Amino acid sequence: xxxxxxxxxxxxxxxxxxxxxxxxxxxxxxxxxxxxxxxxxxxxxxxxxxxxxxxxxxxxxxxxxxxxxxxxxxxxxxxxxxxxxxxxxxxxxxxxxxxxxxxxxxxxxxxxxxxxxxxxxxxxxxxxxxx
Amino acid sequence: xxxxxxxxxxxxxxxxxxxxxxxxxxxxxxxxxxxxxxxxxxxxxxxxxxxxxxxxxxxxxxxxxxxxxxxxxxxxxxxxxxxxxxxxxxxxxxxxxxxxxxxxxxxxxxxxxxxxxxxxxxxxxxxxxxx
Amino acid sequence: xxxxxxxxxxxxxxxxxxxxxxxxxxxxxxxxxxxxxxxxxxxxxxxxxxxxxxxxxxxxxxxxxxxxxxxxxxxxxxxxxxxxxxxxxxxxxxxxxxxxxxxxxxxxxxxxxxxxxxxxxxxxxxxxxxxxxxxxxxxxxxxxxxx
Amino acid sequence: xxxxxxxxxxxxxxxxxxxxxxxxxxxxxxxxxxxxxxxxxxxxxxxxxxxxxxxxxxxxxxxxxxxxxxxxxxxxxxxxxxxxxxxxxxxxxxxxxxxxxxxxxxxxxxxxxxxxxxxxxxxxxxxxxxxxxxxxxxxxxxxxxxx
Ligand SMILES: Nc1ncnc2c1ncn2[C@@H]1O[C@H](COP(=O)(O)OP(=O)(O)O)[C@@H](O)[C@H]1O
Ligand SMILES: Nc1ncnc2c1ncn2[C@@H]1O[C@H](COP(=O)(O)OP(=O)(O)O)[C@@H](O)[C@H]1O
Numbered sequence: 284x285x286x287x288x289x290x291x292x293x294x295x296x297x298x299x300x301x302x303x304x305x306x307x308x309x310x311x312x313x314x315x316x317x318x319x320x321x322x323x324x325x326x327x328x329x330x331x332x333x334x335x336x337x338x339x340x341x342x343x344x345x346x347x348x349x350x351x352x353x354x355x356x357x358x359x360x361x362x363x364x365x366x367x368x369x370x371x372x373x374x375x376x377x378x379x380x381x382x383x384x385x386x387x388x389x390x391x392x393x394x395x396x397x398x399x400x401x402x403x404x405x406x407x408x409x410x411x412x413x414x
Numbered sequence: 415x416x417x418x419x420x421x422x423x424x425x426x427x428x429x430x431x432x433x434x435x436x437x438x439x440x441x442x443x444x445x446x447x448x449x450x451x452x453x454x455x456x457x458x459x460x461x462x463x464x465x466x467x468x469x470x471x472x473x474x475x476x477x478x479x480x481x482x483x484x485x486x487x488x489x490x491x492x493x494x495x496x497x498x499x500x501x502x503x504x505x506x507x508x509x510x511x512x513x514x515x516x517x518x519x520x521x522x523x524x525x526x527x528x529x530x531x532x533x534x535x536x537x538x539x540x541x542x543x544x545x
Numbered sequence: 546x547x548x549x550x551x552x553x554x555x556x557x558x559x560x561x562x563x564x565x566x567x568x569x570x571x572x573x574x575x576x577x578x579x580x581x582x583x584x585x586x587x588x589x590x591x592x593x594x595x596x597x598x599x600x601x602x603x604x605x606x607x608x609x610x611x612x613x614x615x616x617x618x619x620x621x622x623x624x625x626x627x628x629x630x631x632x633x634x635x636x637x638x639x640x641x642x643x644x645x646x647x648x649x650x651x652x653x654x655x656x657x658x659x660x661x662x663x664x665x666x667x668x669x670x671x672x673x674x675x676x677x678x679x680x681x682x683x684x685x686x687x688x689x690x691x692x
Numbered sequence: 693x694x695x696x697x698x699x700x701x702x703x704x705x706x707x708x709x710x711x712x713x714x715x716x717x718x719x720x721x722x723x724x725x726x727x728x729x730x731x732x733x734x735x736x737x738x739x740x741x742x743x744x745x746x747x748x749x750x751x752x753x754x755x756x757x758x759x760x761x762x763x764x765x766x767x768x769x770x771x772x773x774x775x776x777x778x779x780x781x782x783x784x785x786x787x788x789x790x791x792x793x794x795x796x797x798x799x800x801x802x803x804x805x806x807x808x809x810x811x812x813x814x815x816x817x818x819x820x821x822x823x824x825x826x827x828x829x830x831x832x833x834x835x836x837x838x839x
Pocket of ligand 2: 740744780802803806
């Protein structure tokens with residue numbers, strides 16, 4: 284299974300765009316990437332879930348863990364998600380109250396859709412393991 | 415599994431376009447459609463396999479059966495196929511020597527690609543059974 | 546639709562959970578009485594149950610495979626996930642604090658079974674020292690179900 | 693890639709052959725040492741073997757399921773298709789006439805096993821009155837193989 288993790292910078296925000304399926308197999312890579320960003324000093328992280336096809340509680344755990352880590356550094360984690368099937372798991376678990384969820388990266392970083400040009404600084408981690 | 419069967423007319427030819435997977439589950443519908451066409455008096459049939467994702471020996475059997483039936487009526491069956499993974503099964507089984515295989519419907523009906531406008535007279539048989 | 550069972554056995558490894566989801570969703574997709582959205586919900590539940598089963602096998606270091614059985618029945622689609630792990634007491638799971646509680650953040654884990662219960666129409670967990678079976682039923686034309 | 697086995701049991705019905713192909717191709721797709729084209733060939737072989745197994749179960753009217761086992765090994769991907777049909781003598785299958793023979797048209801059937809043998813690197817058919825096992829191996833980095 285492919286998990287794509289792309290990092291870009293939007294002003295003081297690091298944007299981590301996640302693609303593919305987040306489950307017990309792929310979650311460790313996702314967790315590591317988040318931890319890496321925090322240790323690089325990125326304390327305002329937007330996680331863009333628009334490219335995610337599947338996410339279960341393992342993925343929620345990574346996000347909760349990331350949020351805790353960031354808050355302990357005085358930072359924060361913002362989610363971008365409009366897919367109802369993904370939002371549903373946040374709602375059921377009460378996590379909509381814990382995360383700030385935005386409809387777009389622009390909205391998350393407080394810019395209008397015309398303030399664009401995100402500079403891609405990250406890599407694309409396409410793993411060929413799994414399905 | 416979806417099997418699509420579309421019929422159109424090109425002059426004296428009936429064109430049967432097959433979409434999806436042809437295996438032991440879907441082959442009966444394919445066979446019936448061919449038999450139906452023959453009994454409607456269509457004796458020059460072009461079977462367009464360009465939309466086929468999978469075809470095994472059950473599908474080959476349907477085509478051989480169709481060819482035999484048509485020839486016994488003084489007609490013929492022409493194939494359109496350019497996909498190497500499909501052509502391969504015809505080659506292995508020696509059926510490239512039995513069928514006339516064309517690169518396009520236009521070529522099969524002996525027209526240049528500019529003589530177009532096929533009139534759709536058939537139905538679309540999308541079955542929701544299988545995968 | 547066929548009232549017969551498909552069984553899948555997977556090694557108790559994280560990389561095979563996607564295969565269990567794939568098989569269940571391929572079967573569910575042929576069930577015209579289950580909306581796509583319900584199939585998505587079932588996939589999540591199957592993923593949670595398989596993840597727990599694999600973790601359970603890890604605990605007892607067994608080489609046995611996890612078994613996923615799937616049957617399209619009259620009333621709905623039934624899936625069972627069976628493991629040979631140490632078992633547990635499902636009624637003994639801690640309650641989650643209310644959604645507004647700041648303690649919510651403690652819960653990096655423990656969301657799997659609550660999700661299963663919320664997403665699937667019927668959930669039956671049978672557990673003993675020999676292992677656990679989680680039986681999930683997604684009913685045909687069921688109304689949305691609450692937790 | 694994992695050297696452990698996945699097993700799929702399907703009811704002996706035509707509609708489940710696609711599921712066998714799906715599972716094998718999902719596993720094969722994770723095997724970076726098998727080119728897409730070889731995965732396509734393996735799918736055809738699995739489809740042929742499952743079709744034969746289902747027809748064999750029909751003959752003896754058994755309710756038993758057909759078992760497909762799949763293992764990613766060092767040397768390649770191994771798939772076994774096992775049935776509880778009446779068995780047959782693989783060496784007793786009629787030869788096909790040469791390709792140019794007009795008799796070729798007699799062969800509406802009997803193309804399955806020749807296709808399997810041509811498409812897959814190693815084929816082993818074990819058959820008795822209790823059933824048949826067709827073992828297919830697609831080798832890693834193998835050269836194209838002739839029939
Ligand atoms: N199949 C199982 N076998 C043994 N214990 C289990 C099983 N499923 C769940 N459990 C126990 O129940 C707990 C809660 O499970 P769950 O709600 O899925 O959350 P998580 O797996 O994230 O801890 C697990 O931590 C485990 O102790
Ligand atoms: N698993 C099996 N069990 C019993 N007989 C089989 C099995 N597989 C093949 N056979 C026999 O071998 C014959 C040839 O098989 P095959 O080449 O696949 O062509 P077809 O299935 O189209 O006849 C079958 O008709 C059947 O009699």
